[in-house]
Amino acid sequence: MTTFKRDAQFWYIASQLGILGFFMGGFGPAQPLLQSDQGTSGLVAGLHGTSLGFSGLIAGQLNARLVHHFGRFTTSWIGMLTFLAGALGFIVLQPPALTITATALIGFGVTVMINNGVTFLSQNHASNSTVAIAQANGFNSSMYLLGTVAIGTLASLGLSWRLGLLIVFPLALLAYKLSKRHIDEIHEKSEDGRQRGPLGKRYWIGWLGLTFAISAEFSTTFWSAAHLREKFSLSSGNATTAVLCFALGMALGRWYGTLVFPRIDVDVRAFILILIQLFGFLIFWASPIVAASLIGLFLTGLGTSAQFALFSLRLLRFAKDKPDLAIGVSALGAGVAIGCAPFLIGSLSDQKGISTSLLLVPVFILLAGVTLLLRSDVRESA
Numbered sequence: 001m002t003t004f005k006r007d008a009q010f011w012y013i014a015s016q017l018g019i020l021g022f023f024m025g026g027f028g029p030a031q032p033l034l035q036s037d038q039g040t041s042g043l044v045a046g047l048h049g050t051s052l053g054f055s056g057l058i059a060g061q062l063n064a065r066l067v068h069h070f071g072r073f074t075t076s077w078i079g080m081l082t083f084l085a086g087a088l089g090f091i092v093l094q095p096p097a098l099t100i101t102a103t104a105l106i107g108f109g110v111t112v113m114i115n116n117g118v119t120f121l122s123q124n125h126a127s128n129s130t131v132a133i134a135q136a137n138g139f140n141s142s143m144y145l146l147g148t149v150a151i152g153t154l155a156s157l158g159l160s161w162r163l164g165l166l167i168v169f170p171l172a173l174l175a176y177k178l179s180k181r182h183i184d185e186i187h188e189k190s191e192d193g194r195q196r197g198p199l200g201k202r203y204w205i206g207w208l209g210l211t212f213a214i215s216a217e218f219s220t221t222f223w224s225a226a227h228l229r230e231k232f233s234l235s236s237g238n239a240t241t242a243v244l245c246f247a248l249g250m251a252l253g254r255w256y257g258t259l260v261f262p263r264i265d266v267d268v269r270a271f272i273l274i275l276i277q278l279f280g281f282l283i284f285w286a287s288p289i290v291a292a293s294l295i296g297l298f299l300t301g302l303g304t305s306a307q308f309a310l311f312s313l314r315l316l317r318f319a320k321d322k323p324d325l326a327i328g329v330s331a332l333g334a335g336v337a338i339g340c341a342p343f344l345i346g347s348l349s350d351q352k353g354i355s356t357s358l359l360l361v362p363v364f365i366l367l368a369g370v371t372l373l374l375r376s377d378v379r380e381s382a
Helices: 008-027 030-038 042-070 072-092 096-124 126-156 161-182 201-232 236-242 244-259 266-286 290-304 307-318 323-352 360-374
Strands: none
Touching (some): 008 072, 008 126, 030 126, 030 201, 042 096, 042 323, 072 096, 096 126, 096 323, 126 161, 126 236, 126 307, 201 244, 201 266, 201 323, 201 360, 236 244, 244 290, 266 290, 266 307, 266 360, 307 323
């Protein structure tokens, strides 16, 4: 077991990710509630995920350029302001076209912040990069839990779920004021220009792995509440609250999982997590008992927990001399995953029902595992 010093710079990244986590903790489970408010089909509701994902494609393309011109600190706050503009639109607007457009701004801002958070931590905590990235994401998952509780509680009380999301605005202001005290970035543009060039075969196979892993994660995030409602006839509020099991598994796995057996190879750890995720999801999907299904959802979250950190670190190691380009291009995979996977499941649910449509999730999990077997040549511990 190992640890590292969680300094002010770590908490600067963690606070940004925590704000995102709180919002997304409400955003995902709120999709069935928003669909009910707007009276739309599963296909139209799924367009929110599509918008979220494909705006991330644009952010990924621009990442190296933004960092080259502004530096990582300023770029991360460009992302935060864009996210907040989208969040405000999502909260106060009603027509589907406008909430889908607002979600695009959210996706752009989220991607910019995550990209720079990962590269920042990987370079500032190089000897403990896996732990740093996973624990920052663990804080994100803890705030995700709070966001899910807020939305589930409001829905159970018959109040507007939108009210719970407003807290991201004072939290963002507080995070900015605190970060300015500890981060004094002096940015100078590189004479070589922004990072560019080929990334290599190993990188692109790893990129596919990340894409499939995120597809499984966001499909579960978006549609697990709907599955519980359909299979067990739970109310919207109870189903939304039950999704806490997934978020709890994510939070515990991210915070503590990387401290266990830190010398085990990155690929092996990722593969073990995939097996746990697959086992948990099959229990969640197949069990006729609510309690067992929720245990399966918890195990799914536990298995999902550190996959983003591990797959991202593989990409950074495959392109060591181009970290901003590598993480920016990884956003293309995240955008495809977030944009396509939940939308595909939502559109299929209109014909097949959500439970049958969710069988795509274990397919995504298996494909992520296959990419590790194809190129299991990352032999560095982290």
